Amino acid sequence: MAKNNTITLYDLHLASGATISPFVWATKYAVAHKGFEMDLVPGGFTGIPERTGGKSERLPVIVDDGEWVLDSWLIAEYLDRKYPDRPTLIGDPSVKPLAQVLESWLWRDAISPWMTCYILQYHDRSLPQDHDYVRSSRERMFGRKFEDIIIGREDRLPQVPPKLEPLRAALRDSKWLGGDTPNYADYRALACFLFLASVADTPALTDDDPLRLPMPVFRFSDTGWFVALAQRAWEHATLIDD
Ligand SMILES: N[C@@H](CCC(=O)N[C@@H](CS)C(=O)NCC(=O)O)C(=O)O
Numbered sequence: 001m002a003k004n005n006t007i008t009l010y011d012l013h014l015a016s017g018a019t020i021s022p023f024v025w026a027t028k029y030a031v032a033h034k035g036f037e038m039d040l041v042p043g044g045f046t047g048i049p050e051r052t053g054g055k056s057e058r059l060p061v062i063v064d065d066g067e068w069v070l071d072s073w074l075i076a077e078y079l080d081r082k083y084p085d086r087p088t089l090i091g092d093p094s095v096k097p098l099a100q101v102l103e104s105w106l107w108r109d110a111i112s113p114w115m116t117c118y119i120l121q122y123h124d125r126s127l128p129q130d131h132d133y134v135r136s137s138r139e140r141m142f143g144r145k146f147e148d149i150i151i152g153r154e155d156r157l158p159q160v161p162p163k164l165e166p167l168r169a170a171l172r173d174s175k176w177l178g179g180d181t182p183n184y185a186d187y188r189a190l191a192c193f194l195f196l197a198s199v200a201d202t203p204a205l206t207d208d209d210p211l212r213l214p215m216p217v218f219r220f221s222d223t224g225w226f227v228a229l230a231q232r233a234w235e236h237a238t239l240i241d242d
Contacts, residue, residue: 001065006037008063010052013042014125018198022111023072025191027060030076030184034086044127045134076184089184099185102167102177106192109163117153118199119146125199161205168210 009031012021019025031038043051052061056070062078063069069078073096076089090096115122123134123146135146142149167189170177177185193211196204205212 002036003065004037005035006039007031008039008041010041010048010056010059010061011043012048012059013044013127014198015127016125017042018125020122020126020195020198021059022188022191022195024060025194026184026187027062027072027075029187029190030072030079030089031062033089033182033184033187034079034083044130045137046127046130087181089187091183095178095183095185099177099188102185103188103192106167106189110160111192111195113156113160114196114200114204116142116149117157117204118196118201119149121199121201157202157204161209161211164211171210 009024009027011019012024013019019028028038041051048059049055049057052068055061055068058070060072060075061068061070062075064078064082069075079086080089080091119138119142123131123138126134139145176182177189203212
């Protein structure tokens, strides 16, 4: 049982303190959904193996009363398995594959294009000690220099919002992706928009788009813990909204 009702979560954040990783964002929500406090271990992209005692090269990682769990999906599954009496994250076995389909679509049609538009901010806003690593690893991944990746972003940015209509439609008909209450699919989807809020230097979504933060955060907010968490998330997200 988590000591003092607190779970340690290794964060992955920018120089502003805003979490950058969608996987970490989803995990923050998952831990809060189960009713735990978080003891956040700060840090950026570099030094993850050192911070985690060699246990992981990627984040999120949680430690629950000495038990280490690596990988965001494994963390959600662990929390449901270990704490079945607390609010369920995944529940029905269909939730995981369906949320993965939803997330693959969001990564392909939103996160990937946004990444090619905001890659310079992703770099500039990372911790100073991460700059070299972020540039070399991401330029290797894309096979191009950042300055070339962002070319034409003003033409490419407006192409994303129309593609998100299926999500808008689903959230018009259903309060939550989870139905009457949020489940882990809500957090996986929300995490993509929190990633956007963490890096965007120009709006990616129009003012009246219901998917634009903080709207979805507050629209998803109907219980005490969620309001508190949403506010915390929004504070993190807006820290970089300069
Ligand atoms: N399958 C892992 C993926 C985690 C992952 O890729 N995290 C990225 C951040 S989004 C990371 O730690 N990157 C470290 C790096 O880029 O060196 C999970 O779901 O937790």
